[in-house]
Amino acid sequence: MRNDIVTPGAGELTYEIRNIVNVAEKLQKHGVKINWENIGDPIVKGEVIPTWMKEIVAKEAMNDDTYGYCHTRGVLETREFICGLTNKRGGAQITPDDIIFFNGLGDAIAKVYGNLRHETRVLMPSPTYTTHTLGEAAHALAAPVCYQLRPENNWFPDLDDLRNHVKYNPQISGIMLINPDNPTGMVYPVETLRQIVAIAKEYDLFIIADEVYNNIVYNNEKTVPISDVIGDVPAIAMKGISKELPWPGSRCGWIEVYNGQKDERFKKYINSILNTKMNEVCSTTLPQKTIPAIMSHPEYGNYLAERITRYERMSNITYNFLKDVPGLVVNRTNGAFYMAVAFEKGLLTNRQSLPIDNVEVRELVEGLVNAPGVSPDKRFVYYILAHTGICIVPLSSFNTDLQGFRVTLLEKDDKECERIYQTLAEKIGQYLKS
Numbered sequence: 001m002r003n004d005i006v007t008p009g010a011g012e013l014t015y016e017i018r019n020i021v022n023v024a025e026k027l028q029k030h031g032v033k034i035n036w037e038n039i040g041d042p043i044v045k046g047e048v049i050p051t052w053m054k055e056i057v058a059k060e061a062m063n064d065d066t067y068g069y070c071h072t073r074g075v076l077e078t079r080e081f082i083c084g085l086t087n088k089r090g091g092a093q094i095t096p097d098d099i100i101f102f103n104g105l106g107d108a109i110a111k112v113y114g115n116l117r118h119e120t121r122v123l124m125p126s127p128t129y130t131t132h133t134l135g136e137a138a139h140a141l142a143a144p145v146c147y148q149l150r151p152e153n154n155w156f157p158d159l160d161d162l163r164n165h166v167k168y169n170p171q172i173s174g175i176m177l178i179n180p181d182n183p184t185g186m187v188y189p190v191e192t193l194r195q196i197v198a199i200a201k202e203y204d205l206f207i208i209a210d211e212v213y214n215n216i217v218y219n220n221e222k223t224v225p226i227s228d229v230i231g232d233v234p235a236i237a238m239k240g241i242s243k244e245l246p247w248p249g250s251r252c253g254w255i256e257v258y259n260g261q262k263d264e265r266f267k268k269y270i271n272s273i274l275n276t277k278m279n280e281v282c283s284t285t286l287p288q289k290t291i292p293a294i295m296s297h298p299e300y301g302n303y304l305a306e307r308i309t310r311y312e313r314m315s316n317i318t319y320n321f322l323k324d325v326p327g328l329v330v331n332r333t334n335g336a337f338y339m340a341v342a343f344e345k346g347l348l349t350n351r352q353s354l355p356i357d358n359v360e361v362r363e364l365v366e367g368l369v370n371a372p373g374v375s376p377d378k379r380f381v382y383y384i385l386a387h388t389g390i391c392i393v394p395l396s397s398f399n400t401d402l403q404g405f406r407v408t409l410l411e412k413d414d415k416e417c418e419r420i421y422q423t424l425a426e427k428i429g430q431y432l433k434s
Contacts, residue, residue, distance in 0.1 A: 010328060022327035023368065023382065024391045030361045037407045038391045040182070042246040042307075043322035045410035053245070056293045060286060067134055070285045072278050074101030074254060081292040082239075082254070091228035092235075092258040100274060101283040105212055105240050106131055108386060111206065112255065113139045115272040121145050122174040123165055123209060125157060127340060127398035129182045132210065136176070144399055145169060150340040151329040152403065155186035156361040160194055166203050172224055178210040180223060180335025183398045183406040185315070186336040187217055190224045197226075197233050206234040206266055212243055212253070213336035215304065218312035221334040227258055232267040234259045241287065243336075244304065245294060250287035311337045314409040314417050315413050321421035325428050333409065340395055348376035351434045354387040354427065361386050380431060388423055 006053050024034045026152050036044060041259045043049075060066050073079065090213075102108035113122065113135040117382040118166075122136050133144045147162035147243035149155045157177075175196060179188045200207050209226035210377035217223045226237055240253030249302050277283075294300060315333040322341060323330045329342040356362035377394040384392050395404035411417040 004396060005177075012204055020381065020393060022390055023364075024232050024385060026364060027361055027386060027389075030358055030364075032358075032361060032386065032387045034385075035388075035390045035409075035411075037420065038393050040377060040408055040410070041245065041248050042085075042243070042337075042375050043248060044409055046247060046412050047406075047410075048248075049245075049309075050299065051301055052297060053286075053294055053303075055357065056297070057286070057290050060289045060293075066286045066289050067104075068285065070101075070282045070288065072100075072274065072282050074099060074283065075285065075288040078084075078288045078291050081295075082256070085295075089225070089241060090230055091225070094227075096256065096258055098257040099254055100257075100277060101252070101254045101288055102277070102362075103280075103283045104242065105210070105238050105252075105253040107251070107283070108238055108253050109135045110253055111273050112238075115142075115269060115276055116173075119171055120173045120246065121169065121171045121289055122176050123147055123169075124171050124176050124399065125178065125181070127183055127395060127400035127402065128176075129178060130398060131177070131212070132176060133399040145172065146399065149181070149184060149186065151331065151340070151404075154331050154348060155181065155184035155340065156189070157196070157217050158201075159192070162196070163199055166199055166205065172203075174206045176210070177226075179226070180213040180214075180217060181338075182213070182336055182397070183338050183393075184331070184340040184408050185333030185336050185338045185409075186331070187221045187223050190229065191222055193226065193229050197229055197231060200233050201231065206236070206263075208238070210238045211240060212240045214239065215244055216308055216311065216337065217335040218308050218315065219332060219334045223335060227256065227272040230258050232259055232262055234263050236270075241291065247287060250284070252284060252287035252291075254262060292386060310412065311409050313414060314411055315339065317414065317417045318407065318409060318421050321418070321425045325425050326383065327432055328428070332388070337409040338406055340398075340404060340406045342402045343377070345403075347432060348380055348403045350374075350376055350379060351430050352376075352383075353379070354383045354431055354434065356383075356386045373402065377405060381405055383431065384424070388427055390420055390424055392424075 109131050116139050124144045124146045137144050148158045150158050166268040234256040237256045242248040257270050319332045327344050327347045333339045365382050369382050377396050377397045381392050381394050392405045392407050
C-alpha cells in the first residue's frame, strides 16, 4: 500500500484464548486428544439447554415481530423487566431509557471505549479479560494503564496501587472492574467495592463494572452489584445472557447506566454511545424477547442453582489438585467459572520442556515456543497441550506480567475433572524439574 493503513500498535495485543485453539486443532489432526479447558463456553463443554427454555425461544420465534427491528435501546418490555430486577434491590434506580442492548458484550465493550476521547483513559485491572484491554488500548492508541490484582491476597485489588494510578494520572477518567472476575474467579468484597466507588467520587471519575457473571457465585460467597453501592457516582454495568442462561450464540448483552443525568459530560458520553448504536439500528430482537419469560420461569432458579453447584464442585476439585504443587500460587475460585494460577517469580524459564513422542507435533510446538518474544508461560501451556492434550491459556495473555495459566471449570464429569487436574499437577512438577 502507498500509505500505512493500520493503527499504530494494531496486532501487538493478541487474543490467546482463541489463538491456542488453532494450534490445538492442528494437534488433533496428529492424533492428540484435546481437553478444552481454555474457553468459557458451557455449550462446547456439553451444557444441555432444558426443554422448557427451548420452548420459550421456539414460541417467540413463531411471532412475526421477532423478525423485525426493535427499538435502538432494545425491546421495551425486556428493559422494563430488567429495571424491575435492578430497582427492587434498593440501590441506584433506573428507567428503561437507562438500558441499551448490544450484540453481545464484545459489541458493548467496543462502543463504550470507542466513544471516549483518545486522551481519556480507563484504569484496567491486571490481569483482566482480553477484550476489555484490547478495546481500551485501541481507543487510546496506547498500552493499557492498570492496577494490580494480587495473587498472594486472593486476587483482591491493590487499592493503594489503584489510588496512586488515579492520583498521578490526570488522564484517567474511569475505573473498570469485572465482578466476579475473569480470569481469576475472584469475587469483590462489598467493602472493596465501596472503596473503589469512594476513589471514583473523590476524583470525579466514572466506573465500568462488567457483571456478566454476577449471578454465578458459590463457596458461600455473595456478589454485590455495583448499583447497590454506587451512590451518586456515574457508572455503567455490563450484563448479558451468554454465561447465565447460557446462550453465548445469542450475542445478547446490555448496559445499565447509573446516575446518567447527574453529570453533563457523562450524559453526553452516554448519548454518544446510543448514537453509535443507532447507526446499526438495533441489536438482535429474538433473544431480547425471550429474557423475561426465561428468567421468570418457575424452573429458572433451580436450573441456575444446579449449574452453580456443579461449578463449585469443579472449582474445589481443581483447587485441591493444584494447591499443593510447589511453586504455584493458587486461590480457590468463588465466582464465574475460571481459575487463574500464578507461578512464583522466576520459576519458569525458556529452557524447560516436556517430551513429545510424535515428531511432527514436536516440530510444530518447538517452532512456536522458540519464536522471538514468546513468554515462558506460553511456552509452558504449549508443551502441556502437546504432551497431555490439556488446553489451557497463558496468564500473561490477560494483560499481566505474571507468569501462569487460566483454566475453566466447565467439565461436567467429576472423575474426568479429577483426571485432568491430577495429570496437570503431575506434569507441572515434571516440567519445572526439566
